[in-house]
Each structure stands twice: as C-alpha cells, then as structure tokens.
Amino acid sequence: MSKRIELKSLDVYYKAFLAVEDVSMVIEPKAITAFIGPSGCGKSTLIRTLNRMHEVIPGARVEGQLLMDGEDVYGPDVDPVRVRRQVGMVFQRPNPFPTMSIKDNVLSGYKLNNSRMSKAEAEEITEKALVGANLWNEVKDRLEKPGSGLSGGQQQRLCIARAIAVEPDVILMDEPTSALDPISTAAIEDLAVELKEHFTVVIVTHNMQQASRISDMTAFFNIAGSGLPGKLIEYDKTEKVFSNPTEQQTEDYVSGRFG
Amino acid sequence: MTDTKPKAVRRLGDVVFANLAFFAGVSILATLATVAAFLFAQSVPAFTGPPIDAASEGFFSYVLPFVFGTVYASVIGLAIATPLAIGIALYISHFANRKFAQVLGYAVDLLAAIPSVVYGLWGILVLAPFLSPTFNWLNENLGWIPIFAGQVSATGRTMLTVGIVLAIMVLPIMAALIREIFLQTPRLHEEAALALGATRWEMIKMAVLPFGRPGIISAAMLGLGRALGETMAVAMVLSPAAVVSFAVLTSTNSNTIAANIALQFPEAGGNYTNLLIATGLVLFAITMVVNMIARWVISRRAEFSGAN
Amino acid sequence: MTTQLNSSFRGTQDLPKWLSPTLLVSFFLASFGLQVLLASDSDSAEINFIPVAVFGLLSFTLALYVISRVIEGVRKATDRLVTIMVSTAFSLALIPLLSLAYTVVTKGVARFDAEFFTFSMRNVVGEGGGALHAIIGTVEITGIATLISVPIGIMAAIYLVEYGRGTVARLVTFFVDVMTGVPSIVAGLFAYALFVIFFGPGVRMGLGGAIALSLLMIPVVIRATEEMLKIVPNELREAAYALGVPKWLTVLKVVLPTSLAGIATGIMIAIARVIGETAPLLLIAGFTASMNYNPLDERMMTLPVFVYTSYANQGVDMQAYLDRAWAGALTLMLIVMVLNLVARLISKYFSPKG
Known part of the structure; x- marks a missing residue:
C-alpha cells in the first residue's frame, strides 16, 4: 500500500524557466515528510511533480527521474492519469465538488471514472473513508446534503476522505491548513499522523511548528533570489533539522531569522 | 533527455472528445467561409445572366441608393442613440441608487428582447402618426435646413422615423456595453476625484469618461453594425423610393439593402433573386468591416487596460 | 453624493x-x-x-x-x-x-382568444382564423435550430476554454465575434443559397429557416457557455485530475455540471433572441395560411412572419388583419418574456451555491 518515492536529480521547468533544480531525495513510506521553505522556493511545484499534476499547466515539464517503489513515474509508457489514481492529493483550499452530495464527493474518484459498484459497496467505501478522515460522526446523518454546506475544516477533511477513498499509496498535501482556523488545523494534523499508518504522506507547509509537530522527515528548500531556481538545501530527520541543522541557511530559517 | 522521449499514452476518450471540441470550434470558421462562398456563388448570375428590369443600368447603380439608405438610416439612428446610451449608462452606473439601478437595467434590457417585427408594427401604427405633426412643425419652422426641406410625408413613414426606431432598437445593447465599461472605472480614480472635492459631474469628467472612451467608440460601432442589418422595422416603416436623398421628412426615401431584400425577395424569381443575394453580399461585407473595427477597438483596449 | x-x-x-x-x-x-x-x-x-x-x-x-x-x-x-x-x-x-x-x-387582447390558438388561416378571409399554424411552425423551426446550435455551441465553447491555444483559438474567438454581427437577413440568404443547390431555385422549407436561425444562435450560445465555463474554479478541475480522472471526463462530469445552470440560462436567452426573427424566415421558410407540420416540405408559417404578413397583406376587412397582427405580436412578446423569466429563474435557483 505505502510506497517509497525516489527523486534522482529532478529539474522542474515552466517553459524555459527552471523552477526547481537538481533535487535528489528518498521519501520513506509510512512516514510524514514535510517540505518547508520560504515562498517561491519551489516546494509546491515539487510536490505537484510527484503525481504529475505539474504538467497540467501548459509548458510545464520535468527532467530527471522519479521512481515509485522502483517504477519510473515519468517512463515513456506511463499514463499520468493512472499515476494520479495511486497518488492522492489535498489542496491549499478545500475544493469539494459543489454539484455533489457529501457521499458523492467521497465516491467521486470512482464515479467520475465511470466505475460501477453495488450500493452496499458504495456505502462501505463511504463509511470507511469518512471514518478514516475523522468526519463520519459529523456527517453520517446528512450524507445526501451538498458538500459545500460544511465548514472549511470539515470540507478539507471531506477532501481527504475523497482522496483516501480510492485507496492510493501516497497522499500529497499542499499546505492543507493554510486556509483553516487553529481548531480545524489541529484536526487535520491529528488526521495526518493517523494517515501515515497506511500511506506515504508528503506535506508542504509554511508553518514550521506544524512541520516539527507532525513530520518524521523534513526537507528544507530555498532560493538564492527571484528568477533563480529553488534548491533542496537540507533533508534529514525532523528533530535534526530543527535542533541541529547542518546548513547555515536552514538554521537561519528555522530560527526565524528570515522567511 | 527526458523531454524528447515519445509522448505518453493518450486515452481514447480524451482524443475523441478533444477532437470533437476542436471540430466544433473550427466549424465556426468553416461556416463563415461557407456563408461568404455560397452568397458569392449565388450572386454571380446577377452579373453574367440576362439583365433584369429593376437593374437595367447595371448592378452598381442599382445597389448604390440602397447602400446610401442603409448607411444614412443607421447614421441617423446612431446619432440619436449614442448620446442617449451614454446618458442611460451614466444614469444607471452613477446616478440611480444601486437597487433601483438594477431594475432600470432590466427595463432597458427588455427593450433588446422585443422582436423587430413588433417594433415595425409599433413604428408604423403608433410612432409614425404620433411624430407626423412634429414633422410638419419642423418643416414649417426649420425648413431652411436642407434635411428638413421638401414635401412633408403625410403618413410619418420617413427616414427620420426609421432613424428613431433604429435608435430605440440599438439603444439597449449600446447602453449595456457602455454601462459595463463605466462600472469598470477604477474605484480609486473615482474616489480620488471625489476626495479632491469634485462634484459628481467633475468626477465623471475626470475619471469615468476618459476611461470609458474606447468603450463608447466600440459600443457605437456595434450599434452601427446592428442598425445596418436591421430589416423588418425598416421594411415596415419606411416609404421607399429608388433615390438618393438627404431629406428626412419626405415620402421619397432611399431604402436600405436589408429592407429591400425583405420586400422584394418573396415575389422575386430567376435572376432577380440572384441580384438581391448580391446586394446581401454587399451588406454582409459592410457589416463585417464595421464589426471588425469595433472588435479591434475593444481588443486594443483590453491589451492596454493595466488599471484593472 | x-x-x-x-x-x-x-x-x-x-x-x-x-x-x-x-x-x-x-x-x-x-x-x-x-x-x-x-x-x-x-x-x-x-x-x-x-x-x-x-x-x-x-x-x-x-x-x-x-x-x-x-x-x-x-x-x-x-x-x-x-x-x-x-x-x-x-x-x-x-x-x-x-x-x-x-x-x-x-x-x-382583441383577438387573444381561443380561436386564435386553435385555428390556422386556411380559407379565412376577413374575420376569424388563428395563428396555430404559425405557432407550430415557430416551435418546430426554433426547436430544430436549438438542437443544431446547442451541441455545436457548447462544444466550441469547450474547445475555446478547455483546449484552445494559439492561432486557431484566437481566430475562432475573433470569428465568433464577427458571426455575432451577421445581419439576420444575410443568414436567411445563406440558407436559401445553400438549399438552392439541392432543391433548385425558389426553394422554401422550414428546415432552411432552422439553419438560418442556427447561424444566429450559435455565437450567442458559444459566448454564454464560454463565460460560464470560465468562472468554474480551476481548483475543481485540479481536484478531479488529482483523483485520476481524465480530462474529458473532468470536463463532462465536473466542469459542465457546475456551469449547467448558467449555460441553460444562456440557451434560453439565445432562444428568446431568435424566436422573434422575421427576415430570414420570410426568405427561406416563406409564408402560408395552412398548417404544415413537416419542416422538410414546402412553406412553413412562423409567428413573426404571421405578424408581418397580417400587416403587409391586409385583406378586405382591414381591422381583422390588424387585430390578428397585434394578437400575434402580443403572443410573441409573451413568449419572449416567459423565456427571459425562465432564464432568470434557472440562474437564480439552480446555480450551485458556495
């Protein structure tokens, strides 16, 4: 279920512009890996390459190698749509489908792909995913109501339920709490910690406390200036990065001297 | 190099759907090309075939009065509609209160929804008799101005009536367009003007009108495009004659291309039909040019509007 | 102030x-x-x-x-x-x-009565008669025009918003604008010029009217749909892609349903705009006093043309013809108002909230 992701000198481009340069790292399964760094350092760009969402933007491309349990994600005969079915993603702002009920939102990964399932199966998947996203008790009486009627934090957990309903190997979270209040944030953080039991979890965050609270590994990215590519500065166990970083830049950032 | 490797698998559904969409888009280009080609093909016999009584002196002397009538009626309509449209747009965007303005906007939009044949009926049975005494008055008192000279029509079915009907018909679209542009005036510019102690008119003069000028021009061009092609209202209201005349109060008026087609086509046969199609091609060309200029003005503005 | x-x-x-x-x-x-x-x-x-x-x-x-x-x-x-x-x-x-x-x-109101809506003008001279044949014709011709315009218009808008890049898309956008300005009588002439090829000179046919109206309707449908597709947040498309949904299913099952109310409103307004068109129908669908249910055969009356011919070809009892013209105008106005109202109601009650 949970896969190891290996990046080998990965370069990410928007047309001719090199956004992220030469990243090599191994993301461990059944752990939370946090990407931190100042705005514009390419951490969001990089996380979008892990499920080939990056190439949705016209002119965006990737050079280098990305292996998922040894399989080349950017191989010549790989279908990006299939990659995305195995790598779930949660976005900055909660984005449930406004035309669908809560239940249909959870099942959207199946329904939008025209997969048929029995009623019993559908109910089982819905319950399992909502329980997994710590949302079941709050919404079990109104599964047929529209998902947009929920609070921001509930909507974000609905999006997580939607992502885990298709049983992916990896969950990517792109600043999942930046649009939420502190209580909803705490609920998502708890959930992330539970999710690593089953999934490889990668989270991009602006919030250093959040990274230090929940992640096992932390990658620090930085840019030398605007127009220059983002680079991976340091990648290590989270305690090490926050308490005793090797690089001066990392120390400056985690101690709050810039960014 | 990873980016030179063969393209990844394309799904059948994606390929089919994308191509359907592409062909729908391209069909627009094909359709317009077909329209031009077929009209052209059907026009040719008017020049090569045996001469037609109506156009015994050749196509161009036949079509010229109609071209004049088309342009003249539209220009009169536009001359009346443009200041009114600016006034209406200003009223809705800057004078009426917000709730009221919405209702007013809807009322003006309603004018656009009325079918042109209803305008025609109203124009000839209500407006023309209503205006007739005023035409007499204009002729008596301002008859020294050439356009008001001549023998006044007894029915009111004159060029001026047509111009007024056309003005009413193009007013809604022009007012709506200008209103949109006025509402886009950067709030900051307006507030800056008001903060300087300007009256409402001074604020409009300083901030709104300069910002909206290209919008007014393009709205006028689009209104012109509409007026040029308007058929039924003109066909019903105007009392036509094959002349070129600037007089707007008489019963001998230059007909418009569109109205002439509508009046003659149902009875026409043989080469006459081709002749009428040829005049339609001329109308098509005129409106195309006018609309293209309008769009060009709009797109130029869109490129330079860094303000919003 | x-x-x-x-x-x-x-x-x-x-x-x-x-x-x-x-x-x-x-x-x-x-x-x-x-x-x-x-x-x-x-x-x-x-x-x-x-x-x-x-x-x-x-x-x-x-x-x-x-x-x-x-x-x-x-x-x-x-x-x-x-x-x-x-x-x-x-x-x-x-x-x-x-x-x-x-x-x-x-x-x-003088002739806004039951007879007006249940009789044609066949064998009617002077008083009486009705516009049923014209109403049937208008419904059939506008219906066919809608069936032609809506799929083409929506797909073309999808092309422009979801797929179109570069020169072709810019050309299409530009010519959609040009098409908006095609005078309705030219659309009628085009339909005639097209049908002459197959059916010979003097052709009159309801289907031709539908073709002419489609030419006027397609650009309106494209513009309305384009506007609506553009306001569907990109985040929804990304959410679907991230779930491993291919692009075409994303468009079909996420983007279109989200903008459906707006598109329906646009289509209603487009119908309202062409249902009152007279000139093109006068040329290619022609006019008749009799019932004709078959848009592929001969002349077909429509409501706007009914209004025009009632006025233009007044018979001996002038007032009877004028009354019918006004009743036709009232019917036409009511249809247009209802269509506009329905359009507004759709956009008010069926747009997705949130």
Missing part, C-alpha cells in the same frame, strides 16, 4: 430640495398652456405634445441652471445641468418601452 452628506456640511447657499421638482412641474404646465393658446389661435385644433415637452424641458433646464449658477456657483450649476440631461436621456428610453407594452397589450 453631496446631498447625502451630514447636514452640517451643507453650504448655506444650497438650493432647497423642493425647488427643482416645483420648477419642473410649473414649466411643463406653462408650456402646455402656451401651446393651447397658440393652438386656439391657429386653425389646427390638435395639440402637439412634442413641442410641449421640448419647450417645457428646455425652459426648466435654463431656469434651474441660472438660479443655481447665481446661488450655488458655476460648478454646482453644471452638475445640475448634467443631472437633468442624464435623467432625461433615461426617461426618453423608457417612453418607447411603456408605449410599446401598452399598445401591444391593449391592441393584442
């Missing part, structure tokens, strides 16, 4: 609020009286309302401007002048709307 400010900011030299309405009314009355006086002098007994209104308005404007200029100063006087002009422009636009509505309703 200034008049809404706290009263302590109002200069002492401001004009009292009652002044301008009072002036307006008195000058109009004076102008009316003057006209009555002049009319009784001359031999024409008729009172002409246009000079009354023009003279009344001009004298009112002049008086208010002069008073304001003396008491309030040049800047405020100019402001008042412009306010009068703008309000006048607006009222002038409302007059035809009210007159139209009033005339169509009062003259239309």
Whole structure:
C-alpha cells in the first residue's frame, strides 16, 4: 500500500524557466515528510511533480527521474492519469465538488471514472473513508446534503476522505491548513499522523511548528533570489533539522531569522 | 533527455472528445467561409445572366441608393442613440441608487428582447402618426435646413422615423456595453476625484469618461453594425423610393439593402433573386468591416487596460 | 453624493430640495398652456405634445441652471445641468418601452382568444382564423435550430476554454465575434443559397429557416457557455485530475455540471433572441395560411412572419388583419418574456451555491 518515492536529480521547468533544480531525495513510506521553505522556493511545484499534476499547466515539464517503489513515474509508457489514481492529493483550499452530495464527493474518484459498484459497496467505501478522515460522526446523518454546506475544516477533511477513498499509496498535501482556523488545523494534523499508518504522506507547509509537530522527515528548500531556481538545501530527520541543522541557511530559517 | 522521449499514452476518450471540441470550434470558421462562398456563388448570375428590369443600368447603380439608405438610416439612428446610451449608462452606473439601478437595467434590457417585427408594427401604427405633426412643425419652422426641406410625408413613414426606431432598437445593447465599461472605472480614480472635492459631474469628467472612451467608440460601432442589418422595422416603416436623398421628412426615401431584400425577395424569381443575394453580399461585407473595427477597438483596449 | 452628506456640511447657499421638482412641474404646465393658446389661435385644433415637452424641458433646464449658477456657483450649476440631461436621456428610453407594452397589450387582447390558438388561416378571409399554424411552425423551426446550435455551441465553447491555444483559438474567438454581427437577413440568404443547390431555385422549407436561425444562435450560445465555463474554479478541475480522472471526463462530469445552470440560462436567452426573427424566415421558410407540420416540405408559417404578413397583406376587412397582427405580436412578446423569466429563474435557483 505505502510506497517509497525516489527523486534522482529532478529539474522542474515552466517553459524555459527552471523552477526547481537538481533535487535528489528518498521519501520513506509510512512516514510524514514535510517540505518547508520560504515562498517561491519551489516546494509546491515539487510536490505537484510527484503525481504529475505539474504538467497540467501548459509548458510545464520535468527532467530527471522519479521512481515509485522502483517504477519510473515519468517512463515513456506511463499514463499520468493512472499515476494520479495511486497518488492522492489535498489542496491549499478545500475544493469539494459543489454539484455533489457529501457521499458523492467521497465516491467521486470512482464515479467520475465511470466505475460501477453495488450500493452496499458504495456505502462501505463511504463509511470507511469518512471514518478514516475523522468526519463520519459529523456527517453520517446528512450524507445526501451538498458538500459545500460544511465548514472549511470539515470540507478539507471531506477532501481527504475523497482522496483516501480510492485507496492510493501516497497522499500529497499542499499546505492543507493554510486556509483553516487553529481548531480545524489541529484536526487535520491529528488526521495526518493517523494517515501515515497506511500511506506515504508528503506535506508542504509554511508553518514550521506544524512541520516539527507532525513530520518524521523534513526537507528544507530555498532560493538564492527571484528568477533563480529553488534548491533542496537540507533533508534529514525532523528533530535534526530543527535542533541541529547542518546548513547555515536552514538554521537561519528555522530560527526565524528570515522567511 | 527526458523531454524528447515519445509522448505518453493518450486515452481514447480524451482524443475523441478533444477532437470533437476542436471540430466544433473550427466549424465556426468553416461556416463563415461557407456563408461568404455560397452568397458569392449565388450572386454571380446577377452579373453574367440576362439583365433584369429593376437593374437595367447595371448592378452598381442599382445597389448604390440602397447602400446610401442603409448607411444614412443607421447614421441617423446612431446619432440619436449614442448620446442617449451614454446618458442611460451614466444614469444607471452613477446616478440611480444601486437597487433601483438594477431594475432600470432590466427595463432597458427588455427593450433588446422585443422582436423587430413588433417594433415595425409599433413604428408604423403608433410612432409614425404620433411624430407626423412634429414633422410638419419642423418643416414649417426649420425648413431652411436642407434635411428638413421638401414635401412633408403625410403618413410619418420617413427616414427620420426609421432613424428613431433604429435608435430605440440599438439603444439597449449600446447602453449595456457602455454601462459595463463605466462600472469598470477604477474605484480609486473615482474616489480620488471625489476626495479632491469634485462634484459628481467633475468626477465623471475626470475619471469615468476618459476611461470609458474606447468603450463608447466600440459600443457605437456595434450599434452601427446592428442598425445596418436591421430589416423588418425598416421594411415596415419606411416609404421607399429608388433615390438618393438627404431629406428626412419626405415620402421619397432611399431604402436600405436589408429592407429591400425583405420586400422584394418573396415575389422575386430567376435572376432577380440572384441580384438581391448580391446586394446581401454587399451588406454582409459592410457589416463585417464595421464589426471588425469595433472588435479591434475593444481588443486594443483590453491589451492596454493595466488599471484593472 | 453631496446631498447625502451630514447636514452640517451643507453650504448655506444650497438650493432647497423642493425647488427643482416645483420648477419642473410649473414649466411643463406653462408650456402646455402656451401651446393651447397658440393652438386656439391657429386653425389646427390638435395639440402637439412634442413641442410641449421640448419647450417645457428646455425652459426648466435654463431656469434651474441660472438660479443655481447665481446661488450655488458655476460648478454646482453644471452638475445640475448634467443631472437633468442624464435623467432625461433615461426617461426618453423608457417612453418607447411603456408605449410599446401598452399598445401591444391593449391592441393584442382583441383577438387573444381561443380561436386564435386553435385555428390556422386556411380559407379565412376577413374575420376569424388563428395563428396555430404559425405557432407550430415557430416551435418546430426554433426547436430544430436549438438542437443544431446547442451541441455545436457548447462544444466550441469547450474547445475555446478547455483546449484552445494559439492561432486557431484566437481566430475562432475573433470569428465568433464577427458571426455575432451577421445581419439576420444575410443568414436567411445563406440558407436559401445553400438549399438552392439541392432543391433548385425558389426553394422554401422550414428546415432552411432552422439553419438560418442556427447561424444566429450559435455565437450567442458559444459566448454564454464560454463565460460560464470560465468562472468554474480551476481548483475543481485540479481536484478531479488529482483523483485520476481524465480530462474529458473532468470536463463532462465536473466542469459542465457546475456551469449547467448558467449555460441553460444562456440557451434560453439565445432562444428568446431568435424566436422573434422575421427576415430570414420570410426568405427561406416563406409564408402560408395552412398548417404544415413537416419542416422538410414546402412553406412553413412562423409567428413573426404571421405578424408581418397580417400587416403587409391586409385583406378586405382591414381591422381583422390588424387585430390578428397585434394578437400575434402580443403572443410573441409573451413568449419572449416567459423565456427571459425562465432564464432568470434557472440562474437564480439552480446555480450551485458556495
């Protein structure tokens, strides 16, 4: 279920512009890996390459190698749509489908792909995913109501339920709490910690406390200036990065001297 | 190099759907090309075939009065509609209160929804008799101005009536367009003007009108495009004659291309039909040019509007 | 703006609020009286309302401007002048709307009866008869036009918003705009020129009318759909892609349903716009007094053409023809109003919330 992701000198481009340069790292399964760094350092760009969402933007491309349990994600005969079915993603702002009920939102990964399932199966998947996203008790009486009627934090957990309903190997979270209040944030953080039991979890965050609270590994990215590519500065166990970083830049950032 | 490797698998559904969409888009280009080609093909016999009584002196002397009538009626309509449209747009965007303005906007939009044949009926049975005494008055008192000279029509079915009907018909679209542009005036510019102690008119003069000028021009061009092609209202209201005349109060008026087609086509046969199609091609060309200029003005503005 | 400010900011030299309405009314009355006086002098007994209104308005404007200029100063006087002009422009636009509505309703009700909606004009000379054949024709021709325009229009809009890049897309956008400006009579001529190839000169056919109307309807559907697709948040597309949904299913099952209410509204407005078209139908669908259910065969009457021919080909009992024309106009206006209303209701109640 949970896969190891290996990046080998990965370069990410928007047309001719090199956004992220030469990243090599191994993301461990059944752990939370946090990407931190100042705005514009390419951490969001990089996380979008892990499920080939990056190439949705016209002119965006990737050079280098990305292996998922040894399989080349950017191989010549790989279908990006299939990659995305195995790598779930949660976005900055909660984005449930406004035309669908809560239940249909959870099942959207199946329904939008025209997969048929029995009623019993559908109910089982819905319950399992909502329980997994710590949302079941709050919404079990109104599964047929529209998902947009929920609070921001509930909507974000609905999006997580939607992502885990298709049983992916990896969950990517792109600043999942930046649009939420502190209580909803705490609920998502708890959930992330539970999710690593089953999934490889990668989270991009602006919030250093959040990274230090929940992640096992932390990658620090930085840019030398605007127009220059983002680079991976340091990648290590989270305690090490926050308490005793090797690089001066990392120390400056985690101690709050810039960014 | 990873980016030179063969393209990844394309799904059948994606390929089919994308191509359907592409062909729908391209069909627009094909359709317009077909329209031009077929009209052209059907026009040719008017020049090569045996001469037609109506156009015994050749196509161009036949079509010229109609071209004049088309342009003249539209220009009169536009001359009346443009200041009114600016006034209406200003009223809705800057004078009426917000709730009221919405209702007013809807009322003006309603004018656009009325079918042109209803305008025609109203124009000839209500407006023309209503205006007739005023035409007499204009002729008596301002008859020294050439356009008001001549023998006044007894029915009111004159060029001026047509111009007024056309003005009413193009007013809604022009007012709506200008209103949109006025509402886009950067709030900051307006507030800056008001903060300087300007009256409402001074604020409009300083901030709104300069910002909206290209919008007014393009709205006028689009209104012109509409007026040029308007058929039924003109066909019903105007009392036509094959002349070129600037007089707007008489019963001998230059007909418009569109109205002439509508009046003659149902009875026409043989080469006459081709002749009428040829005049339609001329109308098509005129409106195309006018609309293209309008769009060009709009797109130029869109490129330079860094303000919003 | 200034008049809404706290009263302590109002200069002492401001004009009292009652002044301008009072002036307006008195000058109009004076102008009316003057006209009555002049009319009784001359031999024409008729009172002409246009000079009354023009003279009344001009004298009112002049008086208010002069008073304001003396008491309030040049800047405020100019402001008042412009306010009068703008309000006048607006009222002038409302007059035809009210007159139209009033005339169509009062003259239309005379024949707005059961017979009008249950009979054709076959063998009718003078009184009686109805527009059923025209209503059937309008419904069939507009229906076929809608069936042609909606799929092409929606797919073309999808191309422009979801797929189109580069020169071709720019060309399509530009020519959609050009197509919006095609005069309706040219659309009718095109349909004729097209059908002549297959059916020979003098062809008349309901289907041709539908083709002509589609030409006018497609650009409206494209524009409306394009607007609606553009406001679907990109985040929803990304959410679907991230779930491993291919692009075409994303468009079909996420983007389109989200914008469906808006697209339906646009289609309604497009129908309302072409249902009143007369000129192209006059050319290619022609006119007839009889029922014709078959759009592939011979002449087919439509409601706008019914109105026109009732007026243009008045028979011996003139009033009967005019009454039918007005009843047809009233029916047409009601259909257009209902379509617009339905469009508004759809967009109000079926747009996704949130």
